[in-house]
Amino acid sequence: xSDWCVEDPNxxxxxxxxxxxxxxxxxxxxxxxxxxxxGRTELMRSIFGRNYGIYHGxxxxxxxKEVCLTSVASAxxxxxxxxxxxRKNLGLNLLDSIRITTVSANLKAIxxxxxxxxxxEFQVAEEYRRSLNVKTHSVDHGVTTLSGGNQQKVVLGxxxxxxxxILILDEPTRGIDVGAKYEICRLIxxxxxxxxxxxxxxxxxxxxLGISDRIYTVFxxxxxxxxxxxxxxxxxxxxxxxxxxxxxxxxxxxxxLYEIS
Amino acid sequence: MKYLKKVLGGELRQYSMVIALVAITIIFNxxxxxxxxxxxxxxxxxxxxxxxxxxxIGMLMVIVIGQIDLSVGSVxxxxxxxxxLSARDFGLPWWLAVLFALAIxxxxxxxxxxxxxxxxxxxxxxxxxxxxIFRGGVIWISKSISVPAPSELKVFGAGYLPEWGPxxxxxxxxxxxxxxxxxxAFAFTQLRKYNRLAKLTEKTEKLWPVVVxxxxxxxxxxYLTWIFGTGxxxxxxxxxxLILAVLVIIYHIITQRTRFGRHIYAVGGNKSAAALSxxxxxxxxxxxxLNMSLLAALAGIMFVGRSTAAGPSDGTGWxxxxxxxxxxGGAAVSGGVGTVLATMVGxxxxxxxxxxxxxxxxGADRTQVIKGxxxxxxxxxxxxxxxxxxxxxxxxxxxxxxxKSQEGNPADKSFx
Numbered sequence: 001x002s003d004w005c006v007e008d009p010n011x012x013x014x015x016x017x018x019x020x021x022x023x024x025x026x027x028x029x030x031x032x033x034x035x036x037x038x039g040r041t042e043l044m045r046s047i048f049g050r051n052y053g054i055y056h057g058x059x060x061x062x063x064x065k066e067v068c069l070t071s072v073a074s075a076x077x078x079x080x081x082x083x084x085x086x087r088k089n090l091g092l093n094l095l096d097s098i099r100i101t102t103v104s105a106n107l108k109a110i111x112x113x114x115x116x117x118x119x120x121e122f123q124v125a126e127e128y129r130r131s132l133n134v135k136t137h138s139v140d141h142g143v144t145t146l147s148g149g150n151q152q153k154v155v156l157g158x159x160x161x162x163x164x165x166i167l168i169l170d171e172p173t174r175g176i177d178v179g180a181k182y183e184i185c186r187l188i189x190x191x192x193x194x195x196x197x198x199x200x201x202x203x204x205x206x207x208x209l210g211i212s213d214r215i216y217t218v219f220x221x222x223x224x225x226x227x228x229x230x231x232x233x234x235x236x237x238x239x240x241x242x243x244x245x246x247x248x249x250x251x252x253x254x255x256x257l258y259e260i261s
Numbered sequence: 262m263k264y265l266k267k268v269l270g271g272e273l274r275q276y277s278m279v280i281a282l283v284a285i286t287i288i289f290n291x292x293x294x295x296x297x298x299x300x301x302x303x304x305x306x307x308x309x310x311x312x313x314x315x316x317x318i319g320m321l322m323v324i325v326i327g328q329i330d331l332s333v334g335s336v337x338x339x340x341x342x343x344x345x346l347s348a349r350d351f352g353l354p355w356w357l358a359v360l361f362a363l364a365i366x367x368x369x370x371x372x373x374x375x376x377x378x379x380x381x382x383x384x385x386x387x388x389x390x391x392x393x394i395f396r397g398g399v400i401w402i403s404k405s406i407s408v409p410a411p412s413e414l415k416v417f418g419a420g421y422l423p424e425w426g427p428x429x430x431x432x433x434x435x436x437x438x439x440x441x442x443x444x445x446a447f448a449f450t451q452l453r454k455y456n457r458l459a460k461l462t463e464k465t466e467k468l469w470p471v472v473v474x475x476x477x478x479x480x481x482x483x484y485l486t487w488i489f490g491t492g493x494x495x496x497x498x499x500x501x502x503l504i505l506a507v508l509v510i511i512y513h514i515i516t517q518r519t520r521f522g523r524h525i526y527a528v529g530g531n532k533s534a535a536a537l538s539x540x541x542x543x544x545x546x547x548x549x550x551l552n553m554s555l556l557a558a559l560a561g562i563m564f565v566g567r568s569t570a571a572g573p574s575d576g577t578g579w580x581x582x583x584x585x586x587x588x589x590g591g592a593a594v595s596g597g598v599g600t601v602l603a604t605m606v607g608x609x610x611x612x613x614x615x616x617x618x619x620x621x622x623x624g625a626d627r628t629q630v631i632k633g634x635x636x637x638x639x640x641x642x643x644x645x646x647x648x649x650x651x652x653x654x655x656x657x658x659x660x661x662x663x664x665k666s667q668e669g670n671p672a673d674k675s676f677x
Contacts, residue, residue: 021489032356048537049539051536051537071539071541072536072537072538072540073537073539073540073541075539082537086538088535089531089533089534090531090534090537091534091537092531092534093526093527093530093534093535093597094530094531094532095526095531095597095598096526096527096530100523100526104527104538105538105539107520107523111520114519115518115519116518116520116523118518118521119457119460119461121463123459123653158538243270256408
């Protein structure tokens with residue numbers, strides 16, 4: 001279904017992403033491994049409506065059709081959702097209640113005429129509260145009253161309500177407790193089973209190995225490798241992430257990397 | 262206390278300013294020997310302050326997006342002068358002159374919005390520039406001389422509703438009709454809210470708090486209707502007040518029930534998060550600034566109508582009154598918080614203070630000092646209230662079981 005690639009957005013002078021190409025199939029979970037600052041977040045945010053950096057070229061194809069996503073709104077319209085890593089600064093408006101947050105990325109869906117249907121809003125928020133098991137008494141409570149894991153669930157619910165085909169999750173399990181982590185991983189699996197393409201950025205290799213079908217590695221703004229889950233292990237990923245294979249002249253791994261790039 | 266809470270609808274805090282408003286009105290009435298709550302004083306209060314409250318509506322939206330507009334007074338003066346001049350020198354009919362002035366207002370708003378949204382100049386700087394530009398502009402185009410305004414405009418600035426129907430009611434029937442409509446509308450919305458809540462949560466709450474609430478508000482509106490309706494012959498609820506009421510309803514709906522309204526709060530609360538949720542931040546900034554200047558132009562026109570002439574110093578200092586109203590109404594300087602209705606209450610507190618102190622014979626100098634202190638006190642009260650896990654001042658005055666448990670363990674509240 002989906003097969004797309006991106007090249008080259010950058011900040012002035014310095015290319016944050018260089019000639020990166022990758023694809024994700026529907027129903028597949030693809031992991032992105034890399035060191036901090038490798039350019040994974042920047043790559044994803046530039047895909048998500050050119051929210052980051054200055055666009056320099058490259059194309060995105062969804063379902064074989066080339067699309068031009070110049071704003072976040074158009075990216076959402078094309079079925080992309082992006083859950084940022086920085087929950088408090090980028091993911092949530094901390095002044096909002098849970099119900100307002102849940103619908104905030106897809107207000108169109110609760111419009112009746114030109115006005116917002118507040119009953120519908122309440123129902124939607126309740127529905128996600130129940131299905132995601134958010135621990136709160138009422139959806140009218142502010143999101144600040146929730147713990148990190150529950151906040152993350154609310155953010156996930158907000159993006160699930162936009163009914164995306166492609167879901168990009170940036171460090172979805174950072175800073176939350178083990179129980180919520182487990183719930184979120186199970187949820188990601190469920191979403192993939194529903195036929196959504198899921199992209200996960202994570203710095204925790206064991207978690208990435210556990211959940212992804214395929215893993216790309218990113219190093220200094222470019223994609224340095226791609227491995228299937230069966231063939232991947234931590235050591236191998238770490239080598240690709242840090243690109244030590246360049247120094248390692250005689251290994252098979254080098255060959256594999258060059259084939260891909 | 263528990264019953265009082267139920268009647269008011271749970272949230273006592275949001276009524277604290279209303280209670281303060283009622284309290285100071287009554288106190289002033291006692292001190293001034295009954296001269297505060299009279300027909301003519303209330304009529305003057307509304308028609309003499311409606312234009313500042315119109316500004317406050319727009320200012321609320323600007324402050325919610327986390328900006329500030331210092332230019333509204335100058336813009337109001339400029340638009341009023343443009344209207345007076347275009348009617349006198351180009352011979353435009355009064356309604357065309359009004360439309361022209363509103364268009365100029367929108368254009369000025371687009372200008373400010375351009376600097377803020379497209380070039381990213383902070384609103385404070387953009388509008389500080391506007392404040393000078395349009396104050397200078399109004400003096401320039403008027404050559405520092407007052408210009409008489411078309412007399413038809415007096416209706417908008419200081420007019421009264423027409424007298425009609427039977428005389429046995431003993432009051433102005435237009436006002437009576439408005440009062441009845443207001444009570445009916447309030448009762449209707451309360452009942453609908455009650456029904457909706459019952460349907461959504463599937464548990465029926467008691468009906469009596471709703472009935473008591475409607476009854477109380479009905480009595481208050483009825484009393485106000487009577488005050489406004491029984492003034493001198495030919496007076497009624499003032500027309501500028503009616504314009505204001507219509508605007509308040511429209512903007513209440515815009516801010517609470519439309520996508521644009523949600524975007525305003527989203528941008529003010531967290532700009533980056535709003536952008537990542539598909540909100541066009543620049544467009545929201547632009548439209549809010551445009552709307553502000555449009556309302557400023559309207560306020561200028563209303564003021565010119567009231568004073569029958571446009572002067573070169575019209576609108577001086579209005580921006581500060583509007584900003585003060587918004588903050589007394591509980592908005593946050595950092596943006597994202599505040600409502601139109603609360604702003605109106607904040608604005609009315611200022612008006613009542615002005616009027617009451619004047620009745621007591623307090624000079625303008627001391628009035629200013631008192632208004633400044635009230636602003637500080639109101640915002641301090643709000644800040645104090647919003648600190649997490651702390652019972653409100655009113656909660657402390659009337660300790661309940663819930664209140665005590667909160668005091669015992671401040672952390673409880675954040676998990677409720």
